[in-house]
Each structure stands twice: as C-alpha cells, then as structure tokens.
Amino acid sequence: MTLSLFCLLLTPLRAQNISHEFVAKGIEAFYNADFEESMRILQHTILNEPLGDEEQYYSYLYVAFCHIRLGSDSTVVRLYFQRAITILPDMELDPMRIPPDLYDAFVAVKKSLLGTLIVHSDPLDAIAMLIEPSTSKVDRKSTPAVFRNLLDSSYQVMVTKDGYDAFAADIIVRAGAMDTLNVVLLKKEKSFLARYWPYGVGAIAATAAIFAITAGGDEGPPSQPPTTLPVPPARP
Known part of the structure; x- marks a missing residue:
C-alpha cells in the first residue's frame, strides 16, 4: 500500500518532466x-x-495550487496562475493528473487571460503569419487559421499566397475574446512591360525586317574600279 501511494505521488512529477531538484521537492x-x-x-x-x-x-x-488548498484570497491565486500562463501560454495541463478543482480553477483563469484569433482568407489555403513584435516569434498556419492561447497584446498579421498581393495589418488580441479577421487577397497585376512585351518584341522584329528590306533596295549598282590611263611614250 505504501509503495502504491509513493508511486502515485511520483506520477505527476514524471509526467511533467521536472528535473530541477528543488522544484521537484516542492511539488x-x-x-x-x-x-x-x-x-x-x-x-x-x-x-x-x-x-x-x-x-x-x-x-x-x-504555488497557486498551495494557495487554493490553504484557502488564500482568489486574487493571490490568480496572480500566480497569471505568471505561469505568461511564461508558457501554450502549456496544457493533464486533467487526469491534476485534481479536478485545481484544474478547473486554472482553466478559468487561463481563458480569461488569453484570446483567440481566427483568420479567414479569400482565396483559401493562403499562409497566415502571426508575429509577436516583443519577441519576434512567428506562427504560420494555412487559412482558415486558428491562433489560440494569445496574450492580450498587439500583433502583426501577414497573409500571403502565390499570385496575389500580400496583406499586412496590426491587430490587438483581447483577453478572453475570440476575434475573426477576414482577408480578401487581390491578384497581382502584371507590369506594363510584362503585359506588352510580346507585342513589343514582334513590333521590333517587324520594324527591323522592313528596315533591312528598305536599306537593301536603296543600294545602287556596284561601284566600278577606277580606269587606269595609259602612260605616254617616252620622247625620242
């Protein structure tokens, strides 16, 4: 019985890969x-x-879990949860290993602190990039893209697709909210040179041919070599 209880207590530590001695002792x-x-x-x-x-x-x-068990004020609990979530907003807890009341308390705070951004694009299957300016972290997804666990902050969004002009904008993600961004991408227009280059090449070729024919028709008869006059005879 004692061995089973000991193994049960160690399970959360093993599952969370805690290697630091003091952190493991605290847990x-x-x-x-x-x-x-x-x-x-x-x-x-x-x-x-x-x-x-x-x-x-x-x-x-x-530390937040300890405060809950000791009946501390919810503001203190929220503060420690917030610090944990800010460090690793994408970290998820295993509800099978964390006591249900602690798990629910954590999830409630997390939902209130983090937002979600959904990016739709026309056409579909574009690349949506979410850039966090403070860390330069870039997250890429294909549209429709869902970016979860976002801190309440300002972000840059870029949407790109081959053959279309890129879209870029600054947005603010709201804590506890789900925001949607709808993007319509415009097809790239060919440059003047790219659009008319085939016609231009043909016109240049035709002009060159006409010039060659015209230049050839203006030529006169071939020039004759100069006539050599006879040398007068010597005097007697």
Whole structure:
C-alpha cells in the first residue's frame, strides 16, 4: 500500500518532466499535503535559483495550487496562475493528473487571460503569419487559421499566397475574446512591360525586317574600279 501511494505521488512529477531538484521537492511536498512547506520551497526556488521556462511555470503553478488548498484570497491565486500562463501560454495541463478543482480553477483563469484569433482568407489555403513584435516569434498556419492561447497584446498579421498581393495589418488580441479577421487577397497585376512585351518584341522584329528590306533596295549598282590611263611614250 505504501509503495502504491509513493508511486502515485511520483506520477505527476514524471509526467511533467521536472528535473530541477528543488522544484521537484516542492511539488512532492504538495502531493504529500504539506502545502506550507511546498510553497516555502517553491517560492525560495523562484527567487534564488536559475530556472528554465518550464521549471518557472510549474513553480508558479504549484504555488497557486498551495494557495487554493490553504484557502488564500482568489486574487493571490490568480496572480500566480497569471505568471505561469505568461511564461508558457501554450502549456496544457493533464486533467487526469491534476485534481479536478485545481484544474478547473486554472482553466478559468487561463481563458480569461488569453484570446483567440481566427483568420479567414479569400482565396483559401493562403499562409497566415502571426508575429509577436516583443519577441519576434512567428506562427504560420494555412487559412482558415486558428491562433489560440494569445496574450492580450498587439500583433502583426501577414497573409500571403502565390499570385496575389500580400496583406499586412496590426491587430490587438483581447483577453478572453475570440476575434475573426477576414482577408480578401487581390491578384497581382502584371507590369506594363510584362503585359506588352510580346507585342513589343514582334513590333521590333517587324520594324527591323522592313528596315533591312528598305536599306537593301536603296543600294545602287556596284561601284566600278577606277580606269587606269595609259602612260605616254617616252620622247625620242
């Protein structure tokens, strides 16, 4: 029984690939129901240890879980959830491994913080690019494209397709909202040279031929070599 319980407590750690010693200890303390110790370890780790994005994410996440279990104010819980979500907005929790009430609390905050952008284009199957100016991160999808888990911020959108002029615009994604962008792409117009080049080449060729014929017709008879006069005889 003890071994089974120990394995059950380790399952979330293994599933989340927690490699940092102190982060793992803090999460383990949480699953041992030692919420104050868990929060102490994790907060100390956040302040004093160099952590990667995923380690920071889980540290803030489990501090929030500890606050829920200790009955803290919801504003504090939301603050720690928000910090975790800001670090890795695309990270998803496994509802089979997180207690249902904690999972629901996290999802509710996440939905209120993140927005969704849907990009439609005419014609379809264009490439929609969402660019986050602050990080220069670029996300590419084929239209109709759905961009989820977007922080409340300003983004640049580009839509491209071969044979059509590119579309570009700045947009603001609203937290907790689903926005739609409809884009109509215009076909590229050929340049003047590209449109009339075949006719121009034909006209030039015809003019050259006429010039050659005309120039050939104006020629006179072939020139005669100069006549050599006889030398007068010498005097006697």
